Amino acid sequence: MSMATAIPQPAERENYLNKEYGVWSWLLTTDHKRIALLYLISITFFFFIGGFFALLIRLELLTPAGDLVQADTYNKLFTMHGMVMIFFFLIPSIPAVLGNFLVPLMIGAKDLAFPRINLLSWYLYIIGGVMMLHCMLTGGVDTGWTFYAPFSTSFTNTKIVEAGLAIFVAGFSSILTGLNFVVTIHRMRAPGMTWSRLPLFIWAHYATSIIQLLGTPVVAVTIVLVAAERALHLGIFDPKLGGDPLLFQHLFWFYSHPAVYIMILPSMGVVTEIIACFSRKRIFGYHFVAFSSIAIAVFGFLVWAHHMFVAGISVYSALVFSFLSYAVALPSAIKVFNWTATLYKGSIHYDAPMLYAFGFLGLFTIGGLTGLFLSALGINVHVTDTYFVVAHFHYIMVGGAVMGYLGGMHFWWPKISGRLYPEGWARLAALIVFIGFNLTFFPQFVLGYMGMPRRYYDYSHMPEFQVLNVLSTAGATVLGVGYLLPMVYFLWSMRYGKPASDNPWNAAGLEWKTASPPPTFNFDEEPVVTWEAYNYEELDAPHSEEVPVAR
Amino acid sequence: MSAHSSATSSPLKGYFAVWIALLAGTGLTVYAATLDLAPYNAAVALGIATIKATLVALFFMHVWHASEKLTKLVVIAALFFLLLLLGLTMSDYATRLWS
Amino acid sequence: MPDSTVIGLHHEEEHRPELLHHFAEPQQQRDAASLGMWVFLGTEVMFFGGLFCAYLVYRRWYFGDFAAASKSINMGLGATNTAVLICSSLTVVLAVWAAQTARRTLLIGSLALTMLLGLAFLGIKAVEYKDKFEEHHVPGASFSFDHVEIPGHPGEYANPRHAQMFFSLYFVMTGLHALHMIVGLGIFLWLFMMAWKGRFTPEWNTPVEIGGLYWHFVDIVWIYLFPLLYLIDRHP
Numbered sequence: 001m002s003m004a005t006a007i008p009q010p011a012e013r014e015n016y017l018n019k020e021y022g023v024w025s026w027l028l029t030t031d032h033k034r035i036a037l038l039y040l041i042s043i044t045f046f047f048f049i050g051g052f053f054a055l056l057i058r059l060e061l062l063t064p065a066g067d068l069v070q071a072d073t074y075n076k077l078f079t080m081h082g083m084v085m086i087f088f089f090l091i092p093s094i095p096a097v098l099g100n101f102l103v104p105l106m107i108g109a110k111d112l113a114f115p116r117i118n119l120l121s122w123y124l125y126i127i128g129g130v131m132m133l134h135c136m137l138t139g140g141v142d143t144g145w146t147f148y149a150p151f152s153t154s155f156t157n158t159k160i161v162e163a164g165l166a167i168f169v170a171g172f173s174s175i176l177t178g179l180n181f182v183v184t185i186h187r188m189r190a191p192g193m194t195w196s197r198l199p200l201f202i203w204a205h206y207a208t209s210i211i212q213l214l215g216t217p218v219v220a221v222t223i224v225l226v227a228a229e230r231a232l233h234l235g236i237f238d239p240k241l242g243g244d245p246l247l248f249q250h251l252f253w254f255y256s257h258p259a260v261y262i263m264i265l266p267s268m269g270v271v272t273e274i275i276a277c278f279s280r281k282r283i284f285g286y287h288f289v290a291f292s293s294i295a296i297a298v299f300g301f302l303v304w305a306h307h308m309f310v311a312g313i314s315v316y317s318a319l320v321f322s323f324l325s326y327a328v329a330l331p332s333a334i335k336v337f338n339w340t341a342t343l344y345k346g347s348i349h350y351d352a353p354m355l356y357a358f359g360f361l362g363l364f365t366i367g368g369l370t371g372l373f374l375s376a377l378g379i380n381v382h383v384t385d386t387y388f389v390v391a392h393f394h395y396i397m398v399g400g401a402v403m404g405y406l407g408g409m410h411f412w413w414p415k416i417s418g419r420l421y422p423e424g425w426a427r428l429a430a431l432i433v434f435i436g437f438n439l440t441f442f443p444q445f446v447l448g449y450m451g452m453p454r455r456y457y458d459y460s461h462m463p464e465f466q467v468l469n470v471l472s473t474a475g476a477t478v479l480g481v482g483y484l485l486p487m488v489y490f491l492w493s494m495r496y497g498k499p500a501s502d503n504p505w506n507a508a509g510l511e512w513k514t515a516s517p518p519p520t521f522n523f524d525e526e527p528v529v530t531w532e533a534y535n536y537e538e539l540d541a542p543h544s545e546e547v548p549v550a551r
Numbered sequence: 552m553s554a555h556s557s558a559t560s561s562p563l564k565g566y567f568a569v570w571i572a573l574l575a576g577t578g579l580t581v582y583a584a585t586l587d588l589a590p591y592n593a594a595v596a597l598g599i600a601t602i603k604a605t606l607v608a609l610f611f612m613h614v615w616h617a618s619e620k621l622t623k624l625v626v627i628a629a630l631f632f633l634l635l636l637l638g639l640t641m642s643d644y645a646t647r648l649w650s
Numbered sequence: 651m652p653d654s655t656v657i658g659l660h661h662e663e664e665h666r667p668e669l670l671h672h673f674a675e676p677q678q679q680r681d682a683a684s685l686g687m688w689v690f691l692g693t694e695v696m697f698f699g700g701l702f703c704a705y706l707v708y709r710r711w712y713f714g715d716f717a718a719a720s721k722s723i724n725m726g727l728g729a730t731n732t733a734v735l736i737c738s739s740l741t742v743v744l745a746v747w748a749a750q751t752a753r754r755t756l757l758i759g760s761l762a763l764t765m766l767l768g769l770a771f772l773g774i775k776a777v778e779y780k781d782k783f784e785e786h787h788v789p790g791a792s793f794s795f796d797h798v799e800i801p802g803h804p805g806e807y808a809n810p811r812h813a814q815m816f817f818s819l820y821f822v823m824t825g826l827h828a829l830h831m832i833v834g835l836g837i838f839l840w841l842f843m844m845a846w847k848g849r850f851t852p853e854w855n856t857p858v859e860i861g862g863l864y865w866h867f868v869d870i871v872w873i874y875l876f877p878l879l880y881l882i883d884r885h886p
Binding site for chain 1: 678708789790815818821
């Protein structure tokens with residue numbers, strides 16, 4: 001039974017969407033909510049681009065022979081798929097869309113601490129995106145998204161410098177977003193909004209921001225070194241000068257491992273909000289979840305060389321990183337236990353956001369557990385650079401992060417747009433996504449374990465891989481349909497959807513105490529918080545005293 | 552930073568003292584580099600550099616009189632992650648030849 | 651509130667013209683700006699940190715070659731530059747103090763002096779770079795470093811390939827540092843112009859404070875670069 005309530009809207013109130021019209025009112029806006037929508041459109045565009053490359057990859061892999069594209073082209077396909085999806089979709093996705101929109105609302109602020117820097121962030125993202133598009137259209141890159149030296153520095157003829165600079169610029173977009181969130185969360189909380197009353201979505205974004213701030217600069221300077229080596233012949237990784245290709249990998253992965261936590265932490269924050277709301281319960285172990293978010297951010301910086309176990313690092317160093325990689329699973333596991341405990345004896349409602357949250361729980365757990373397999377040195381030797389790894393990270397990034405993103409988009413859609421999406425279609429889409437996802441990626445675990453290498457366009461030496469590859473491609477098609485559906489009905493709902501009330505889910509959180517969509521400055525009066533987070537008992541109490549409404 | 556330093560009314564003496572100390576440290580480190588301290592040359596140089604950097608941070612950047620612990624936390628956090636990068640990377644290089 | 655959110659068109663409160671609309675109090679705005687700059691400097695620590703990591707790895711591997719290369723760069727100029735930056739940090743704190751105590755002349759003078767010292771630093775750096783260019787120590791096709799003895803090991807010559815590694819790091823690290831100096835000069839030029847127009851008061855001088863923080867950070871980076879690059883082995 002759907003929980004969402006709709007009320008007929010009399011005359012349309014002034015809100016952030018209708019306050020001003022015209023292209024420049026959007027392109028020069030400093031309103032965090034409008035910037036969030038600018039990001040929404042941009043990242044969706046890049047999601048299509050990245051998805052297009054995925055489609056071509058899966059089509060090629062339908063047959064063992066390399067018969068759709070040439071080898072070099074295939075190298076470019078998986079490279080561009082990875083670069084676009086990671087840097088231009090996943091990393092911005094939840095923070096730049098949902099985070100930008102919700103962080104000020106959730107803490108009771110009028111905007112982020114630095115609204116103009118927020119707009120600058122978006123422009124940097126766009127500039128980086130345009131550079132990346134140009135790079136792709138004029139030849140692209142074939143090194144894999146990891147652009148390892150010395151291939152990327154000394155041997156490839158593709159457009160490394162341009163792609164690197166595009167990522168460099170987009171990286172600063174990420175850094176500035178993180179900076180804005182940290183300062184906002186420290187300085188702009190409404191009276192009474194103590195750290196222990198913050199929604200866990202905020203804690204998750206705070207932790208994410210720490211990673212963005214401390215990790216991204218390292219990959220930025222690494223890109224500078226690669227560009228310097230190619231363009232100015234300042235060889236740092238060049239073995240001919242005594243350089244060490246592994247140094248590149250150390251510097252690269254120092255960021256790129258924590259980067260995966262940039263991609264998953266915000267999603268965990270979303271899932272926490274959804275599970276609490278649709279179980280009608282306070283999250284179990286609030287402080288555990290809050291501190292494990294910070295722990296994930298810190299521990300995430302300690303494990304990067306688990307991407308280098310077979311690359312030639314010292315075995316003693318590998319032992320240390322293997323141990324630390326087990327340790328980093330602990331805070332994530334704590335969160336899974338807490339979510340599960342929240343569900344226990346909760347009053348569960350199966351609206352679309354909750355379906356995505358359930359999907360997240362199962363798929364993230366599988367992805368996370370397979371990460372532990374990979375952390376074991378003995379197993380790693382066998383499955384590194386096989387489809388096992390590919391399946392592992394897609395379970396977390398797609399089964400985890402993207403499910404969380406979709407769940408969050410559904411959950412907050414009424415707040416963002418002032419409209420309800422069609423619940424029936426949404427549940428169907430969630431189911432299609434779940435089925436399509438598993439059909440695509442579960443066979444890849446098996447393929448990898450059986451020995452199919454990643455980044456190969458031709459597997460005709462082992463034609464028995466074909467069956468599972470065909471299943472995977474079929475799944476990808478289903479998944480694609482599942483992704484298209486929300487785009488269609490979200491757009492549809494903006495015109496034809498039922499108008500949403502302030503709080504259609506009867507959810508806890510300051511963002512639900514203002515209109516849907518909110519006015520430009522979020523609240524008519526500054527909220528004063530006197531209640532704990534996730535006060536679902538109060539919200540659900542019959543004939544309850546009106547929970548203090550800040551208007 | 553709050554508008555008024557909680558230190559004495561004129562911080563000028565402190566600033567000039569730090570300035571002299573920094574210049575002296577520079578001279579000292581140049582002199583120390585000419586001495587043969589065998590394996591300790593690097594440690595001495597970095598030690599002096601760290602003292603100089605600390606003086607700049609504490610007194611020129613006002614961390615010493617910072618009204619909030621948060622400022623100090625940001626500094627410590629940045630240093631911690633820098634040392635992590637340097638230390639854990641070196642743990643690979645330093646142990647490669649062990650077997 | 652009728653304010654537009656389009657850039658540059660915010661409604662100005664009568665008595666607190668610099669208070670931006672989304673802040674409740676000037677103190678909150680100042681604290682936000684200060685925290686923002688400190689956090690940004692944290693990111694800069696990691697940005698340079700990657701370079702220090704590369705330097706550390708190769709210095710350990712090729713100590714002798716690095717020592718030989720280090721000896722060939724001009725320690726006198728490097729030390730002078732260190733002193734120049736230290737003096738500029740002093741002028742910066744004087745500028746901040748002047749802004750806080752409404753001493754306009756001192757403020758403008760200190761800001762100007764800071765810029766002058768910054769330009770001096772860059773000028774000396776340019777001389778160093780020119781020297782390196784003339785000695786064929788710039789990495790690339792025309793690099794040469796033959797028959798240079800490793801300090802402390804008479805008869806042993808430095809490996810030119812490893813020496814080139816030193817110079818690659820030298821140019822990237824000092825080049826990035828110089829780039830940050832140039833940005834700093836731009837910031838201080840802007841501060842100078844604002845100060846000239848009398849925009850800074852004891853109640854509001856945040857840009858001077860946070861501009862100062864940036865400048866001190868650039869100084870701290872050089873404080874480490876100098877011994878690491880110039881003083882590896884200077885035994886006579």
